[in-house]
Amino acid sequence: MVSVRSVDNFKKLLDRHLKTDGRVHVETFADHCVFIIEGAEKLDEGAYTVLVKNAAGEDKATVNVKVIEVPDPPESPRILNIGEDFCTVQWDPPQYNGGMPILGYVLERKKKKSYRWMRLNYDLVNELSYESKRMIEGVIYEIRIYAVNAIGMSRPSQPSQPFMPIAPTSEPTQLTVDDVSDTSVVLKWRPPERIGAGGLDGYIVEYCKEGSSEWVPALQGLTERTSSLIRDLPTGERLTFRVKAINLAGPSEPCTLKEPVTIREIMQRPKIWLPRYLRQKFVKRVGETVNIVIPFQGKPRPVVTWLKDGQPIDPKQIGIRNSEADTILFIRSAERHHSGEYQVKIQIENCEDSATVVIQIVDKPSAPQKLKIVEVWGFNVAIEWAPPQDDGNTEITGYTIQKADKKTM
Numbered sequence: 001m002v003s004v005r006s007v008d009n010f011k012k013l014l015d016r017h018l019k020t021d022g023r024v025h026v027e028t029f030a031d032h033c034v035f036i037i038e039g040a041e042k043l044d045e046g047a048y049t050v051l052v053k054n055a056a057g058e059d060k061a062t063v064n065v066k067v068i069e070v071p072d073p074p075e076s077p078r079i080l081n082i083g084e085d086f087c088t089v090q091w092d093p094p095q096y097n098g099g100m101p102i103l104g105y106v107l108e109r110k111k112k113k114s115y116r117w118m119r120l121n122y123d124l125v126n127e128l129s130y131e132s133k134r135m136i137e138g139v140i141y142e143i144r145i146y147a148v149n150a151i152g153m154s155r156p157s158q159p160s161q162p163f164m165p166i167a168p169t170s171e172p173t174q175l176t177v178d179d180v181s182d183t184s185v186v187l188k189w190r191p192p193e194r195i196g197a198g199g200l201d202g203y204i205v206e207y208c209k210e211g212s213s214e215w216v217p218a219l220q221g222l223t224e225r226t227s228s229l230i231r232d233l234p235t236g237e238r239l240t241f242r243v244k245a246i247n248l249a250g251p252s253e254p255c256t257l258k259e260p261v262t263i264r265e266i267m268q269r270p271k272i273w274l275p276r277y278l279r280q281k282f283v284k285r286v287g288e289t290v291n292i293v294i295p296f297q298g299k300p301r302p303v304v305t306w307l308k309d310g311q312p313i314d315p316k317q318i319g320i321r322n323s324e325a326d327t328i329l330f331i332r333s334a335e336r337h338h339s340g341e342y343q344v345k346i347q348i349e350n351c352e353d354s355a356t357v358v359i360q361i362v363d364k365p366s367a368p369q370k371l372k373i374v375e376v377w378g379f380n381v382a383i384e385w386a387p388p389q390d391d392g393n394t395e396i397t398g399y400t401i402q403k404a405d406k407k408t409m
Contacts, residue, residue, distance in 0.1 A: 022038075023037065023038040023039050024036070024037050024038070035048075035050075037065075040065075040067045041067060042067055042069075042099075044065065044067050045065060045066055045067045046064075046065060047062050047063070047064050047065075048062070048063045048064075048065055049061070049062050049063075050062075050063065066099060067099065068098060068099040068100050068149075068150075068151055069098045069099065069151055070098050070147075070149065070151050070152045070153060070154050070155075071094045071096060071097045071098040071100075071102060071147040071148075071149050071154045072094040072095055072096045072097075072098070072147070072154060072155075073094060073145075073146070073147065073154045073155045073156055073157045073158075074091045074092060074093060074094050074105065074145045074146075074147050074154070074157045075091060075092045075094075075157060075158075076091075076157055076158040076159065076160060076161075077089045077090065077091040077143055077144070077145050077157060077160045078090045078091065078160065079143065079160050079161060079163045082163055082164070082165055082166065082167070082168070082249045082250060083165060083167050083249075084137050084165060084166065084167045084196075085133065085134060085135050085136070085137060085165050086131060086132060086133045086134075086135065086165065087131070087132050087135070087163060087165060088129060088130070088131050088132075089107065089129060089130045089131075089132055089143055089145075089160070090128060090129045091105075091128055091129075091145050091157070092128065093128065093147070094147045094154060097147075097149060098149050098151055098154075100149040100150045100151060101149060101150075102147055102148070102149055103124055103148050103149055103150065104123075104124025104125050104126050104148050105124060105125045105126075105128075105130075105145050105146065105147055105148065106119065106120075106121060106124065106125070106145070106146040106148060106153065107119070107120040107121055107125065107130055107132070107143060107144070107145050107146075108120060108143070108144050108145075108146075108156070109132060109135075109141055109142070109143045110141065110142055111139055111140065111141060112140040112141065112142055112162050113140075117144070120132060120143075124148055135165040136165070137165055137166055137197060138164060138165075138166060138197055139164065139165070140162045140163065140164050141162070141163060141164070141165070142159040142160055142161075142162055142163075143159065143160045144156045144157050144158070144159045144160070145157045164198070164248045164249065165249075166196065166197055166198035166247070166248055166249045167196055167198065167249055168198070168245070168247060168249040168250050168251060168252045168253075169192040169194060169195045169196060169198070169200060169245040169247055169252045170192040170193050170194040170195075170245075170252060170253070171192060171244070171245065171252045171253040171254060171255045172189045172190060172191065172192055172203065172226075172243045172244070172245050172252070172255040173189065173190040173191075173192070173193060173255060174188075174189055174190040174255075175187065175188075175189040175241070175242070175243055175255045175256070175257055176188050176189070177241075177257070177261055178227065180261060180262075180263065180264070180265070181263075181264075181265055182235045182263065182264050182265045183231065183232060183233055183235055183263065184229060184230060184231045184232075184233060184263075185229075185230050185233060185239075185241070185261055185263065186227065186228070186229050186230075187205065187227065187228050187230065187241055187243070188226065188227040189203075189226050189227070189243050189255060190226060191226060191245070192245045192252060195245075195247070196247075198247035198248045198249050199247050199248070200245055200246075200247055201222060201246045201247050201248070202221075202222030202223055202224045202245075202246055203222060203223050203224075203225075203226075203228075203243050203244065203245055203246065204217065204219070204222060204223075204243070204244050204246060204251065205217070205218040205219050205223065205228055205230065205241065205242075205243050206218055206241070206242050206243075206244075206254075207230070207233075207239045207240065207241045207242075208239065208240045208242075209237055209238070209239060210237070210238040210239070210240065210260050215242070218230045218241070222246055233263045234263060235263055235264060236262070236263060236264060237262075237263050238260040238261065238262050238263075239260055239261055239263060240256065240257055240259075240260045240261070241256070241257050241261065242254040242255060242256040242257070243255050265299075265300070267299060267300070267348060267351070268297060268298055268299035269298065269348075269351050269353075270296065270297070270298035270302045270346040270347060270348050270351055270352060270353045271296060271297050271298065271353050272294060272295075272296045272344065272346060272353045272354065272355045273294070273295045273296060273297070274294060274355045274357075275293075275294070275295075278292065278294070278355075278357050280358075281358045281359075281360050282357060282358065282359050282360065283360045283361075283362060283394070284334050284359070284360075284361055284362070285334070285361070285362055285363065286334060286335060286336060286361055286362070286363040287333055287334065288333075288334050289330075289331065289332060289333070289334070290329070290330065290331035290334050290338070290359065290361075291328065291329075291330055291331075292328065292329040292330075292357065292359075293326055293327075293328050294326060294327050294328075294329075294344055294355065294357075295325055295326040296325070296326060296327065296346050296353070297325070298346060298348050299348075300348065301324050302346035302347055302348050303346065303347045303348070304320075304322045304327045304344065304345070304346050305344070305345045305346075305347070306318075306320055306327075306329065306342065306343070306344050306345075307342070307343045307345075308340050308341070308342050308343075309340045309341055310343075313342075317331075317338070318330070318331055318338070319331070319332075327344060327346075329342065329344075329357075334361045335361060336361050336363060336393055337361075338359060338361050339359055339360050339361045339393060340358075340359060341356060341357075341358050342356065342357045342358075342359060343355070343356050343357075344356075344357070360393060360394065361393065362392050362393045362394040363392040363393060364392050365388045365390060365391050365392040365396060366388040366389050366390040366392075367388055368385040368386065368387060368388050368399065369385065369386040369387070369388065369389060370385055370386040371383060371384075371385040372384060372385070383401075385399075
């Protein structure tokens, strides 16, 4: 309201230079006039010039009008650092402070299914963050914020995203690289030791190039498995991988590989895994089948070589079949001459591994020799003999003695 005294024609001048309407008008009195703006708005701010005239002359004055009001509401708050019964709330100040400094903020909280908002602070919060405590684990909440200046309190902000005060899981464990190629890597890990009431929704896998701090999602969305094949990786790059567990409370702390991985085809040293039963002499009878399977590892695929007693194996006598993971020695019907020391060797470039298998093919011994009677007394007889000429390729374990009446022979 602007008041001007001792002006007879002030109202006429106002009507001539300032458009008046229902909320902007002039009230005239005997010795002054009053200029009124009802329901002042932001657009009404500015410099107003008052000009008065009479027969003796004229005069003018300028009045600066500032319109102040409550601030705009803050932006919707962000919920961070959720725990079992607490969370951290952050927000940005309102875009318009109402023409007055922001004195602080008021926060309210409610359960998602409730209509009753509960005030969290009675002293204004001067920061742009607040820790909300004393919540019930497993209950979904929302939080909203008011901005306050000298005029009053703003409208409430939009509520935060619903959240549940449940702690994230602990980090996954034992993250390892299972395989690497020139464009992919296979990762394996173990579940978190502590999952809690929030359950476990899945895992996110990320990677970061060496020398960079930007983590890039390695998969689209979550994976529920504890292993993952990451494809389409840049060949030759050194990448660090990490895995986070996800539940309603958000991501866990990451489990990160200790060393970066070079994305290239790597050579896995050749290694033979000799079965326990082949670490001692392998015995079969004449006519039986020999089928020996020896697993191995190596990348790229190793070259497999078999020798018998230091000489190459005759493929017409003994069958050899090789795969990426094992080698098989096969004899359909074993003979005595198949006995010997077999050496298998796998080689990748200048790296190799070898193992030896001793095969013994045994048969019945020939008959004992030089049987003779040494002494006879009463109903007794003493005999002796020489060992058989052929022991059947194995140690003689004993003899069987039989007798018959000559009349019945």
